[in-house]
Amino acid sequence: MKKILLTLLGVFALSILTGCAASSKPVQMKNPDDEGDIIIVCKDINDEDISEFNDTNESDPEDPQKDSDKNTGKKADKKYPPGYSEDVEFDPSWEYADYSVINSGSAKLYRASDNRNDVIIGVNAGHGTKGGESKKTYCHPDKTPKVTGGTTQAGAVMAPAISGGMRFADGTTEAAVTLRMAELLRDELLTEGFDVLLVRDEEDEQFDNIARTVMCNNVADCMISLHWDGDGLTYDKGCFYVSVPDQIKDMEPVASFWQEHDRLGQTLIDALAERGYKINGSGHMAIDLTQMSYSTVPSIDIELGNAASPHDDATLSGMASALVQGIRELYTDIEKEKDSSD
């Protein structure tokens, strides 16, 4: 607060000298030391001032939320020391937040220190919420029934808030492997200049599927959920992403976003295929998942294999590199499209 006051006083002093040349619209502020009197200072501090402020001041450890909102805190010219991260809490005022029943956890937002490209990738290590199966949430925000079967049958209006996940043939839990994969993916993304929101970065994170989705909607630019399929097969069937079934493509927010979900999913599957990873069938399977029913950013569930798939660090690292290649290509294309439409 003191820093902000000093900055404002500085701007005030400058405004006397320059006659508010840089300002378009003055605002009135009460002088806290002199009740009743009104002083006039120049309008808000512009981006250059913020960048200078960031250059000369450490980030405020008392207010980690300050930088976490994608609409206010994301500035390409911000600088972060290597290894910088901040906790992000769940905000009950977010859209669809009240559909979540488990949201007392805290996510971690990691910031790239070099080659920053101003994109936050939401990474969700699937499963890993104790007690998640005993609570239920609505499959769809409009409370219509689920259209495909799976862990929860078609026709159900509610499903477990988050399931426990499967076990690999060697006994390792899916939740442990998705967490390891998320860590490896995070490290590669940070090296490439992407910021990373890990919605789960420990064994047990108290966030259900809706909370994880809503968090990515509001803090990240996209959401990638990592899974291995619990299909009961004894051979490695390969990778695929979960696409949105046709029956719910008219339901919001699916109607507005399913094409972006597909684009993200297809890019990642293409990158895995290019590096020789086995792809299941056409590379996607239409399943009615809670995640995509609530996503308002490009969002996919990617199944990187099943219980029979190798999941050692070397395999996971190789897959992480492929995913990062896909993400990099996608955002390079998006940047080009933005430039050509300007």
Ligand SMILES: [Zn+2]
């Ligand atoms: Zn899973």
